[in-house]
Amino acid sequence: MKTLSTAVVVVGSGSAGISAAFELYQRQVPFILVERGDKVGGAGKFGAHGVFAVNSKQQQAKGVTYGYEAAFKGFTDYNHYFVNGELLARFLKLSGANIERLAAMGLPVTVEPSEQKAHLNDPLVYHKFNNFKEKMTNWDRLPAQFIAAGNQVLLETAAVDLDYDDGLKAVIVADKAGTQTRIETTKVIFADGGYCGDAQLMADKYADAAEFLNLGERKADGTGIKLAQKLGADTTHAPVLFAHGCAPSRQINPMRRDSSVETLTNLPLLWLDKTANRFVNEDVVYDFAMWANAAHNVQGKYYVVLDQKTLDHFRTQTVSLEDTFERQFCEVGQTPRTTVGPLSNIQADFDAASQTGEVVKADSLAALATKLKLPLAALQRSIQSYNQAVAQQNDTTFLKPTDELLFGVEDGPVYAIVEHCAILGTLDGVNVNRNCAPVTKAGAPIKDLYVVGNNVNGLYSDGYPSYEGIANGFAFVSGWIAATEAVKSLSQVKAEV
Template sequence: MKALSTSVVVVGSGSAGISASFELYKQKIPFILLERGDKVGGAGKFGAHGVFAINSKQQIAKGVTYDYQQAFEGLTEYNHYFVNGELLSRFLKKSGANIDRMTEMGLSVTVEQSEQEAHLNDPLVYHKFNNFKDKMNNWDQLPAKFVEAGNTVLTETAAVDLDYENGLKAVIVEDKNGERTRISTQKVIFADGGYCGDPNMMAEKYADSKNLLNLGERKADGTGIKLAKKLGADTNHTPVLFAHGCAPSLQINPMRRDSSVETLTNLPLFWLDQTANRFVNEDIVYDFAMWANAAHNVGGKYYVLVDQKTIDTFKTQQVNLKDTFERQFCEVGETPRTTVGPLPNIQQDFDDAEKTGEVVKANSLSELSEKLNLSLPALQRSVDAYNHAIDVQDDDVFLKPTDELLFNVESGPFYAIVEHCAILGTLDGVNVNRNCEPVREDGTPIKDLYIVGNNVNGLYSDGYPSYEGIANGFAFVSGWIAGEESIKSLKQTKMEAL
């Protein structure tokens, strides 16, 4: 086995890992950064559009009054007090300073009203990356700075084991060819992004795991969580899915923006669950987290049902509905569209999706029920009830706004878009203290280990909340905390050795 030596090993180069590495780099502490993929970055680089913060200089300049008390009490109450209060407090109190720190990293953000329609009147807490392309490029430049300062960045290399006896001795890593290296080190920071890439862990925790559409980091296989648990870390917590939006498939998903099928899934049309029942006010489409939670609640899959007349209308007309993802892809200051259509390629898009199974087409409701294995009486009842709500302009069950009660479902062919709960990862793993050290069930910390980002329990009770950018904000700040605490511990050990 090859051998290397350093002071700290950082596992993962997403938001938490790159943030921890930056702190070590600034303080001139030798480290080795490991990245399982062939390039640096995780969900925070490839998907996130911003971070949550309070009391940033930008917010203060704009006169934002939403402060620590409101944020702490709001998140604590939202999660019914199933939170790690000290860790939440430390995150919130450092979140404002993190905005300037991100600028120093080359990852500049600007406080801007939330992208999502449901949050347009929320307090100004969302700090959006100024330019998505620049963010990607600047993230890629950070490893070169680390290496220039004498550190090591190993891509296509994963941690597989720890040598631990009354303290950390080494991290055992393995490259893409299966060759192992022993890295002698004093500290390790696990920032490897949760476990959404481990199908066994997902199936164990989520009954609907087969229906979930993973748009997150499939390389995140729970290594940090597993190795911490092996050393006695407490991993007891309600599973927390990083549910965020919905989509038909990896081929037809919001990141691609190239299919009319995907466009219609982003609108408050007519939704049915796997029992042929309507299950939510479809207006929830305008809140990504709650939209995905609603889908997760009905088994991770549902159907968007439209008829031919609706398809033809979208093909030739402009419709006064907002595409929920329209804002997501606007740069800072850009004005989003507030209508949809005309969509001249919609028929071809639906025909193509029918061939691949993302859309199921039938000439009658009876045929549709057979193809989807739905109860025909339940399907007919749901369609009749929805059409009645359209006719009288009153949704007396789910209370959809009248200006969204536009399209009934009357005559075939009928089209059912197969929609899945999309996830960006997982948000539970290891119980930690305020310093991001894993703790045992008795609350004592496991020294020399730090757990950050999506590996951490204690920020959420059972689901991702509607505080935009909070997962990414916590990833950056928790990586910063772990970097600071590892440096403090190294210095303390050095002092004790003198």
């Protein structure tokens, strides 16, 4: 087996891993960065548009008063005190300074109102990447800086085991051909992004896993979590899904922005669950996390139901509804559209999706019920009740805003967009202390190991909260914490020697 040696091994190059590597690079501590993919980056690079922070210099300049105290209390209350208080506190207190670190990494952000309509009046805590494409480019430039300083970046390489005997001796990695290399080291930082890429683990934890649309890092298979658990780390925690929006498929999803089907997915039209019942105020579409949670609550799948008259209206008219993802794809300072349409290609888009099963078309409600295997009586009752709410401009059950009660559903032709709970990953894994060191069930830290980002328990109780950018912000900060603690430990050992 080939042998390498270094001071620290960083596993994963998403937000947490690249942040840890950058800290080691700045402190001139030798490291090897291991990345399973053929390029650096994870969910934070390819999907995230910003980070959460309090007390940043930008916020101070704007007079933002929402700071550590309000964030700590709000987040703790939100999670009903099922949180790692010390870790949460350390993250929040470093989150503001992390904004300056991002600029130094070539990933500058600007504090601005939320990308989500539901949170436009929230405190200014969201810091958006100034330019999404430049963020991707600058992320890709970081490995060259690391290598120029004498470090190594191993792509298409994954951690597979640890040599551990009262302390870390080596990390065993394997390339895509299965060839193993022994990296002798005394510190490892697991930043490999949770376990959403492990189909069996997902099925074990989530009864509706088969319905999920995974828009996250499918290469994240829980390796860091499993290797830490193997050494006695406590992984006791309720499963926490990084649920984020909904979509029909990977072909018609919010990242592509090329289908009218996806556009109507992002509006508060009529939604019915697998029992043909309405299940939520569809205005929840404007809060990404809660929208996905609502779908998760009805076994991960629901239907957007509309008729031909509505389709034709969108084809020729401007509709006073906002596409929920419109703001996400605006660059900093860009003014979003608050209307939809006309959508000249909508019929062709729906016809094409009907061929692939992402949309189900029927000549009547009865035929739609047969195709979707829905109880016809329940479907008719739900349609009648919703049509009455539209006609009376009063939703007495779910309290949808009057200005969103625009389209009823008449009999034939009718369409159902098949919607799936979209996920960006998972947010549970290993219990850690404030230093991001994994702990046993007795609370004792396992030395030489650090677990960060989406591998960590303790920030969320049962789901991703409506604090925009919190997962990405924590990933960057936890990587920073772990690298700082690893360097501190190395220095202590050196001093003792």
